[in-house]
Every structure is written in C-alpha cells, then in structure tokens.
Amino acid sequence: MSVAPTHTSLVYDGDRAYATEAGGFLREGLEQGQRALVMAPQSRMELVATELGPDADAVDFVDEAVAYEPQWNAYRVLLDHLAATPGVRTRVVAEQALARRAPAELVDYRRLESAANLVFAGRPVDLLCPYDARTLPAGLLDIALRAHDGLRVEGAVLPNAGFRDPMEELADLASVVHPPVDATTLDCSYQSDVSLVRRTVRAKGSRDGLATGVVDDLELAVSEVLTNALLHGSPPALVHLYEEADMWVCHVQDGGGLPVDPLAGVVPPDDPSDHGYGLWLARQLVAAVDVGSDLTGTHVRLHVRAPGRAGLGDLQPA
Template sequence: MTMPATHTSLLYDSDRHYASEAGSFVRDGLEQGHRALVMAPPSRLELLQSELGRDAAEVTFVEDDIAYEPQWRAYRVLLDFAAEAPEVRSCVIAEQTLETRSPAELVDYRRLESAINVVFAEAAVDLLCPYDAGRLPSDLLDIARHAHNGLRVEGSVAPNPAFADPMAVLAGLSDVAPPPPGATTLECSRHSDLAATRRLVRARGAEIGLDPDLAADVELALTEVLTNALLHGSPPALVHLYEEADMWVCHVQDGGRLPVDPLAGVLPPAEPSEHGYGLWLARQLVAAVDVGTDRTGTHVRLHARMPG
C-alpha cells in the first residue's frame, strides 16, 4: 500500500539552517531507497550539493528558472521525474525566487501550493518547500503557513495549525476581474473567427514588444482556451486585450455560468480524452492563469510579462 503524499514547509533563517534541514531531508529519503529531485535557485543548489557531498551524485538538480518558467511547469517536472520510476517513492525539494514574481504570478503561486495538497494527495511523493524567513515579506511567508499541513523543525515534522483547507483557498482565489473600460474587445463566436483573433493577438504582441517566442506561446494558449470556450461554453465568446500593471492580459469570456472546477487544468486529463487539455497547456505557456465564473459568464485570464 502506497503511503499518502506529504507536503511540508521549511522556514529557514540562514544558509546553515537551510543546508542542514534540506540536507537531512534528502539523506533520509536516499537512505530509504527513494529517488531525490531538487528544484531551487542556483545558490540553494550549491549549498545543498556541498552539504550532501558524495550523496549529491544520487540527486537530480534543476534550477528554478527552468523548473518554474512558467511556474506551473514545476508540476510537469515533478510528474516526469516520478514517471521515470513509478514504483519508487520520490523525495522532492521545491523552491523558487518569489521576490521577482509579479502580483498576478504570486496569486497563481498560492493556487499552485494549495492545489498540491489535492492533486498529489495519493502520490508516492514527499515534498519539502523551503521559504527564506530572513528575507521574504510576511505576505509571502503566509503561503508557507497556509498551504502546508506539516512544518519541518529541527529534523522532524510537526502538524501545522495554520494549514488552510486547499479547496477553500482555491475557491477564494477564483474571483473574476472584469476587463477595464479601455480594453480592446473582439467577438469570436465561431471557429471561423479564430484566425482573425490570432492575427490580432500576434499584431498586438508585436506592437508592445513581446519577444516573438513569448508572443507565439500566448497565441497558442489563447487559441486553446478560446477553442474550449467555443466547444464547451455558451455564446457569445469575447476576447479582451489589455495591460494590467506589468502584465499583458488576454482575457477570454463566454456566457457559461456553471461553476468552474478550481482544479481545472492543474493536471493533464486522464487518457483517453478528447478535451480538457486547453487550460493545462495554457498554464505551461504563460506567466499566470486566472479562471472564474460570475453572473456575466466564465472568464479565463492569460497573463504574459510586459517587456521590461
């Protein structure tokens, strides 16, 4: 019988503290025959490699600008790693440089951390998420406090009294933000309208100076989400384009008012499936994805970083 997954946070206050706790977590896993994966900033990888010594050769290390670019790709990295040896338990450390994230990305990271508790609940994974308590502001440390049911302290795990119900957190993050009055809006209610919509997105992306590869990713993500709206939503389907802080937003709206599963698009649909990949793919392509429903319909907002 597979033991349920564990999802634990570590609030560290120094390099020494991080290396000691993260190192013992990995060594404990290796001693039990588990496979080890570390996704973290380069400075953390170096500390952990030094702490582990020869044991580091048994660990897969991935820099955070690869694993978390965009953020939900971390799920893909974890899934691929576990699939290489499905009969073996995985111990995983996951940390990224949160200080560089935009407000929209931080909201999405709250979703990612809370969703882990549901989607990986029965997986053979022990996941440790370190947070730099000496540098991160309290609002970011709140993610650690509320999204993990265990706290690692001095080599052992204690129950976390601040742990919040994951589905309640996800529901609370699904509020709809309406498009601003100055948004460019295009109706796309038939499949034949897709080509014109793609051209508009491509042209607008070029106007604001998006990198061509990023513009292509946004176009693909929008096409997937809009196709879902045309197939499974209710007309009319509208695409709103606008800037919000440091993000360019492609906002798809259709008339459907049924509640959206907060976990929609968090994992790829089970095979075989004729639909359901749109949101999953979109999360792998853009900086953040918001999904919600209100009296005006279903809304999916795709965020891409503006040129800096």
C-alpha cells in the same frame, strides 16, 4: 502498504538552517533507497550539494529558471521524474525566488502550492517547500502555512494548524477581474473567429514589444482557451487584450452557464480530449492563468510579462 504523500514547508532564516534541514530531508530518503530531486535557485542547490557531499551525486538538480518557467512547469518536471521510475518514492525540495514574481504570478503560485496537495495525492512523493524568512514579506510566508499540512522544524515534522483545505483555497482564488474600459475587445462567437484572434494577438503583441517566443506561446494558449469556451461555454465569446501593471493580459470571456470547477486546468488531464486540457496546456505556456465566473460569465485571464520585465531566465540567481 503504500505511504501517503507528504507536503511540508520549511521556514528558514539563514543558509546554515536551509542546508541542514533540506540536506537532512534528502539524506533520510537516500538512506531508504529513495530518489531525490531539487528544483531551486543555483545558490540553494550549491548549499544542498555541499551539505550532502558525495551523496549529492544521487540527487537530480534542476535550476529554477528551467523548473519554474513558467511556474506550472514544476508539476511537469516532477511528474516526469516520478514516471521515470514507477513506484519508487521520491523526495523533492522545491523552491523559487518568489520576490521576483509579479502580483498575478504570486496569486497563481498560491494556486500551485494548494493544488499540489491534490495533484500528487496517491503518488509516492514527499515534497519539502522552503521559504526564506529573511527576505519574504509576511504575505508570501503565509503560503507556507496555508498550503502545507506539515512544518519541518529541527529535523522533525510538526502538524500545521494553519493548513487550509485546498479546495476552499482554490475556490477563494477563483475571483473575477473585469477588463478595463480601454481594452481591445474582439467578438469571437464562432469557431472561424479563432484565427482572427490568433492574428490579432500576434500583431498587437509584436507591436507592443512582446518577444517572438512569448507571442507564439500566448497565441497557442488563447487558441486552446477560446476553443474550449466555444465548445463548452455559451455566447457571447469575447477576447479582451490589455496591460495590467507589469503584465500583458489576454482575457477570454464567455456567457458561462456552469459553475467553474476550481480544479479545471489545475490537475493534469488523463487525455487531451478532456475538458480541462486546454487550461492545463495554457498554464504550461504563460506566466499566470486566472479562472473565475460571476453573473457576466466565465473569465479566463492569460498573463505574460510586459516588455521590459525580466523572467527568471534573465536574472542572476539569488
């Protein structure tokens, strides 16, 4: 009989506690013939490797600059890892340097953590998500409680009374933020307007100093989202371009008509023709994606870092 997946948090207060708990979690699995994956900052991977000693050779290590850039790529890394050995259970330690994230990215990380309970349901995986109590503010430590049904404490997993239903959490995070009055707005109510949007995003993004690769990914993401709006939404279809705090935002709005599914673009679709494929792809391309609806329609906001804000790949590991 298959064992249900687990999603456990670890709130640690020092390197020794981290190494003991994360290393013990992985060793338990290795002793049972399971696979092991660590997605974490370099300093954390080194702690785990030292703790495991020779057993570390059986662990796959992926630096956070690869696994979490963008954040939703962590799902792809894990899904590919599971697909490589179908049916073999995997233990995963997954952590990134949350203190480096912009507010929009942190909201999206809340979605990612809550949605993991749904995305990996039925899959042979045990997820352990560590949170550093020394450096993270209470608002981020709150994710450890709301998104995980178990807490690892001194080698044991305790029930988490603070766990919140993932669908409720995702629904609450699906709020609408309206574009500012000084946004650049394009009317894109026809399929032929998609090429106009692509050209405008490329020209304005380049003029505002976005890196070429960032512009390329954003151009593809907005094409997917706008095409989806034209096929499944209702007119008018609008694209707003603006900066918000330290993010450059490409905001697609249509007339709506149907409630937004909190899982749209969160759970990987079975086929590229599926309704949620465009949003799923967009999440693999940009720093953060917000989706919500109100009386003004459906709003999808694609965020990339504004010029001057470093990504994880440009920073030294914590």
